[in-house]
Amino acid sequence: MGGFIRSKLFLLGLLPLIISVVVGSLVLASLYWSTGQMDMVAAQRQRDLVSLIVSNMRTEIAHDQESATVWDDAVTNTSERNLEWLEINLGKWMHSYFMHDAAFVLAADNSEIYHFITEEHSANRDNLRRAYAPLVTHLRQRLLAGDTTGVTDRVLSIGESDFAAVGSRPAIISIKPIISDTGELEQQEGKENLHVAVRFLDGTFPGIIGGQYQFEDMHFTRGIDDIEHAHVPLMSSNGEMIGYMCWKPFHPGSIVKNATLPALAAGIFFIFGATSALGSVLFRRSERLSASRAELHRMAHHDVLTGLANRVSFNETLEKGLNTALPESVHGVLFIDLDRFKAVNDTFGHPAGDRLITMVGERLQEVLPHAVTARFGGDEFTAFLKNVTGPMLAEAADGVVHAMQRPFDLGSAMATVGASVGAALATGETDATELTRQADIALFHAKAAGRNRYALYGDHMDELLRARRELESDLRHALDTRTQIETHFQPVYSVASGKMCSVEALVRWRHPARGLIDPDVFIPVAEETGLISTLGSIVLEDACAAIAPWANLPVAVNASPAEMKKESYPLKILSILARHNILPERLEIEITEGLLLDSTGQCQKSIAALRKAGVRFAIDDFGTGYSSFGRVQDIGVDRIKIDKVFVDELARSGNRGIIAGMISMARAKGLEITAEGVETAEQREILTALGCDHLQVFLLSRPLTADQLDALRSKRESAAS
Ligand code: C2E
Ligand code: CA
Ligand code: CA
Numbered sequence: 279m280g281g282f283i284r285s286k287l288f289l290l291g292l293l294p295l296i297i298s299v300v301v302g303s304l305v306l307a308s309l310y311w312s313t314g315q316m317d318m319v320a321a322q323r324q325r326d327l328v329s330l331i332v333s334n335m336r337t338e339i340a341h342d343q344e345s346a347t348v349w350d351d352a353v354t355n356t357s358e359r360n361l362e363w364l365e366i367n368l369g370k371w372m373h374s375y376f377m378h379d380a381a382f383v384l385a386a387d388n389s390e391i392y393h394f395i396t397e398e399h400s401a402n403r404d405n406l407r408r409a410y411a412p413l414v415t416h417l418r419q420r421l422l423a424g425d426t427t428g429v430t431d432r433v434l435s436i437g438e439s440d441f442a443a444v445g446s447r448p449a450i451i452s453i454k455p456i457i458s459d460t461g462e463l464e465q466q467e468g469k470e471n472l473h474v475a476v477r478f479l480d481g482t483f484p485g486i487i488g489g490q491y492q493f494e495d496m497h498f499t500r501g502i503d504d505i506e507h508a509h510v511p512l513m514s515s516n517g518e519m520i521g522y523m524c525w526k527p528f529h530p531g532s533i534v535k536n537a538t539l540p541a542l543a544a545g546i547f548f549i550f551g552a553t554s555a556l557g558s559v560l561f562r563r564s565e566r567l568s569a570s571r572a573e574l575h576r577m578a579h580h581d582v583l584t585g586l587a588n589r590v591s592f593n594e595t596l597e598k599g600l601n602t603a604l605p606e607s608v609h610g611v612l613f614i615d616l617d618r619f620k621a622v623n624d625t626f627g628h629p630a631g632d633r634l635i636t637m638v639g640e641r642l643q644e645v646l647p648h649a650v651t652a653r654f655g656g657d658e659f660t661a662f663l664k665n666v667t668g669p670m671l672a673e674a675a676d677g678v679v680h681a682m683q684r685p686f687d688l689g690s691a692m693a694t695v696g697a698s699v700g701a702a703l704a705t706g707e708t709d710a711t712e713l714t715r716q717a718d719i720a721l722f723h724a725k726a727a728g729r730n731r732y733a734l735y736g737d738h739m740d741e742l743l744r745a746r747r748e749l750e751s752d753l754r755h756a757l758d759t760r761t762q763i764e765t766h767f768q769p770v771y772s773v774a775s776g777k778m779c780s781v782e783a784l785v786r787w788r789h790p791a792r793g794l795i796d797p798d799v800f801i802p803v804a805e806e807t808g809l810i811s812t813l814g815s816i817v818l819e820d821a822c823a824a825i826a827p828w829a830n831l832p833v834a835v836n837a838s839p840a841e842m843k844k845e846s847y848p849l850k851i852l853s854i855l856a857r858h859n860i861l862p863e864r865l866e867i868e869i870t871e872g873l874l875l876d877s878t879g880q881c882q883k884s885i886a887a888l889r890k891a892g893v894r895f896a897i898d899d900f901g902t903g904y905s906s907f908g909r910v911q912d913i914g915v916d917r918i919k920i921d922k923v924f925v926d927e928l929a930r931s932g933n934r935g936i937i938a939g940m941i942s943m944a945r946a947k948g949l950e951i952t953a954e955g956v957e958t959a960e961q962r963e964i965l966t967a968l969g970c971d972h973l974q975v976f977l978l979s980r981p982l983t984a985d986q987l988d989a990l991r992s993k994r995e996s997a998a999s
Contacts, residue, residue, distance in 0.1 A: 313531030369394030422468030584639030592652035675732035765820035822858035862892035922955025
């Protein structure tokens with residue numbers, strides 16, 4: 279319904295139509311009503327006017343008569359029967375002057391002294407006599423009785439007048455006595471001579487008053503013949519219906535109406551146009567509104583960078599997908615985490631990082647065209663796959679790992695990041711929360727197993743996770759009590775003298791239940807939990823204590839990026855050295871290449887500060903990471919430690935090229951060189967020949983405990999003495 283109300287058809291067509299029809303009908307109805315009223319009032323007025331004109335006609339005729347009947351000459355000439363005079367003054371003259379159609383002069387006995395009838399009415403002579411007879415009788419009675427009703431300043435004598443049908447024709451008949459105007463001629467009452475005047479109401483009369491008062495088609499009819507005409511009845515005083523004056527009534531309302539209708543039609547058309555235009559504005563606005571609402575919805579449900587679903591929307595989809603799943607259908611999720619995204623971001627900058635994330639999104643959609651893919655934020659992605667089997671899910675996960683292994687073209691550089699994938703299958707009544715948890719655990723395992731791979735969740739993983747949590751809390755306890763952490767020392771030999779020239783401190787954890795735990799296992803845990811700082815301090819304290827008795831044996835300690843990022847790091851190192859009275863020159867800190875990529879610059883600042891104080895720096899595991907000699911130079915270190923993998927390579931293939939290159943370049947930069955993990959005499963010979971300064975040789979000595987190291991010193995001193 280709401281959709282229809284916002285539809286184009288409704289807003290631009292139907293609504294304007296309804297409005298204009300409603301408004302138009304209201305205006306039309308009121309127009310019809312008011313003009314109808316107008317016509318009704320006008321018709322009544324016209325009828326009143328016609329009645330008035332006709333009845334005025336009666337008094338007028340009487341008045342006409344008196345101009346000659348109240349006159350001494352008339353009395354005299356009538357009694358003398360001077361027909362010539364009568365013809366001139368009471369007959370023809372009245373006809374030509376007042377348009378009376380007939381005149382009679384009657385003697386006291388009502389016999390006719392004189393008569394005048396126009397040619398056209400001559401056939402009606404007897405009808406006329408019959409018509410005026412009753413009036414004559416009535417007037418004589420009144421004259422005899424001396425009745426003066428109706429005599430005024432204007433009306434000089436009494437008289438009788440009435441409408442009458444003369445034959446079939448209507449007429450006004452008026453009778454006046456012929457009397458003295460001066461009063462000098464006495465007449466016997468009731469014996470006065472009478473003057474009868476007749477005016478027919480058909481004939482010229484209607485035409486004349488029609489023209490005078492503008493009544494259209496004014497005429498006389500005997501009966502009402504049509505409804506188009508208005509009628510005023512003519513009735514004699516004794517109630518005889520004579521006929522009707524009729525005319526085409528004037529309808530002012532209709533004229534107004536007819537004049538208004540086109541304007542009204544135009545108005546309605548305008549209203550339609552205007553409301554339609556308004557509707558169009560409304561429609562466009564509502565379109566824009568729903569577009570921006572859709573955009574808001576899109577933004578709330580999609581990741582801006584990749585256009586993939588975001589966390590909120592993915593969780594919704596997942597929940598809906600699992601809830602509506604049939605019992606036999608199986609769905610799966612993948613959690614994808616890029617392995618070296620941070621390094622790319624730090625090395626090439628954030629715009630390049632954003633590009634990489636976008637490309638990862640595209641690749642994901644290519645590899646998983648039927649899955650709902652989402653970005654959870656940072657370098658974490660997820661995918662929801664419907665109706666899959668375990669092998670299908672594993673295949674999809676493997677596909678993602680392989681796709682992410684391919685280098686990404688960032689324009690300015692190529693980057694290889696790789697990804698770890700955790701996969702979980704929703705079986706039975708696994709809900710969204712549980713499935714997410716399982717995929718997360720699987721991802722953790724993929725990472726722990728060396729990254730750049732996938733892991734499918736299995737129940738055993740829960741056990742591993744529990745073990746890791748336990749390890750974490752055990753480590754916390756070990757660091758708190760400081761009882762289980764030991765530092766061992768691996769001697770480093772000088773190629774030139776063949777003697778031990780320094781030691782590297784390597785941390786060990788002697789777990790009360792699990793025995794000795796390798797740093798490779800617990801260092802990552804310490805790094806992730808923030809315990810690495812405390813661990814680093816313990817190792818440095820132990821290292822200082824161990825070399826204190828030696829005259830000037832240097833010691834190397836390993837530092838994690840996580841602990842070096844702290845601003846307080848240089849101060850911590852220098853204060854421990856000071857407390858043990860060890861010169862900063864005797865300490866060498868081994869850092870990894872990844873640390874050189876730190877974008878905050880804090881590590882570089884710490885390195886610079888410590889080097890200024892005399893502390894030396896070495897790059898550990900050189901050649902395995904991102905660093906180049908250029909960068910090494912930028913940061914400023916004192917040594918490189920060639921990683922064991924190159925030394926092993928040397929033994930396997932005899933290929934000296936890589937190490938020879940490293941050594942000659944380091945030499946050119948003025949750096950010292952240590953080779954790690956030298957296990958055979960052959961390796962030792964080659965490395966010596968290539969020009970390494972120092973060798974960390976398993977062959978000569980495995981890492982020693984502090985006590986063993988101490989014993990070594992005692993042995994030396996006794997040998998020397
Ligand atoms: P790394 O710094 O490369 O340490 C050298 C590792 O190689 C040591 O293992 C050492 O025992 C081993 N090694 C030396 N020569 C040979 C050889 O000829 N053959 C073989 N197979 N191994 C050799 P370890 O002690 O297990 O240490 C492993 C890693 O743990 C270290 O690698 C270092 O990165 C880290 N680590 C050790 N102690 C600390 C510490 O106190 N703090 C920090 N942050 N990391 C530490
Ligand atoms: Ca090391
Ligand atoms: Ca190393």
